[in-house]
Amino acid sequence: MRPTTLTRFLLEKQREPNSTCPPELRLLIETVARACKAINHAIAKGALGDVLGSLDSENVQGEVQKKLDVLANELLVDANEWGGHLAGMASEEMETIHPIPNRYPRGEYLLVYDPIDGSSNVDVNLSVGTIFSVLRAPEACAGREVREEDFLQPGTAQVAAGYAIYGPQTLLVLTIGSGVYEFTLDRELGAWIMTDGPMQIPSGNCEIAINMARRPQWAPEVVTFIDDRLTSGKGPCGRDYNMRWTASMVADVHRILKRGGVFLYPADHRTPGKARLRLLYEANPMSFLVEQAGGASIDGAGRIMEVTPVGLHQRVGLILGDKEQVAELRGAVPA
Ligand code: FDP
Secondary structure, three states, rough: OOEEEHHHHHHHHHHOOOOOOOOOHHHHHHHHHHHHHHHHHHHHHHHHHOOEEEEEOOOOOOEEEEHHHHHHHHHHHHHHHHHOOEEEEOOOOOOOEOOOOOOOOOEEEEEEEEEOHHHHHHOOOEEEEEEEEEEOHHHHHOOOOOOHHHOOOOOOHHEEEEEEEEOOEEEEEOOOOOOOEEEEEEEEEEEEEEEEEEOOOOOOOOEEEEEHHHHHOHHHHHHHHHHHHHHHHOOOOHHHEOOOOOOOOOHHHHHHHOOOOOOEOOOOOOOOOOOEEHHHHHHHHHHHHHHHHHOOEEEEOHHOOOOOOOOOOEEEEEEOOHHHHHHHOOOOOOO
16 A cells, blocks of 8 residues: 555645645645754754754743754744745744744744754754644734734644654654644655554553652642652552653653653642743643543643643643543642
């Protein structure tokens, strides 16, 4: 049987009755996928391409920017600016939104992304990724330039989300609201070939992803949850859990999609409002994928995708993965 390429998958989705993939969205996803190939190429060059290490600059969150953070951001801007499918973009590496310049046609979508997730891994040759989320530009911005408030939509408004993971293989994992599909980059052909989907998170896996060094910041409910699983044999498995932490959410979430388990980066319970992961371009797209694969995603108090954003770079606590395991913490942990 002929392999299904990303292009064919999207075209077939476009032709379905009541399609969730109009031509502009197809073009947008293909453009993001093309930019991810360029990012993959740059990452694979490593020291030979002079892309490792940090710059002197910091991003809006006060984090030192890696060369690859900036390069990947530019690759995504350059690829998506001129196609006519977007009204604007926002990214972890840009302080404010990037409206499509007047010299190009404007489309009806908004793209938000984290160009390199897990960037501390780049210099030590471990997996990193690119996360993206697609929203519809509100009708109110027709005829005017997009504004930051146009991007402040809950995760439930996403029309597509996905990530590329640059690991032993380069993969693109995508949802357009009807299941989750994995495509592997065939480097010789330059094509994304479907290799899994619709994906379902396997239930009952006894693996947890959490940064234990943050334990002093966890709410007591999280401490009990983790202790029960790691040392007392409590929890659905009836034996002690295993732990994995790659410091790249893309890699940790990918493992959960394939193998099951839970991922936690809870908010700091001592400092209200303090958390690590960003709502619009990290938590929301990952939550959309996880829910589409039969899992659940909460900030502790409730469903992540129902959080109303108040800022472009807003952070949230995040607990996602196996539905039954996430359910134990729903409502128990302060957001
Ligand atoms: P990074 O800032 O290195 O790009 O985006 C946040 C994130 O990566 C996640 O990918 C990752 O899970 C987390 O930070 C790593 O946090 P720790 O430094 O606490 O391990």
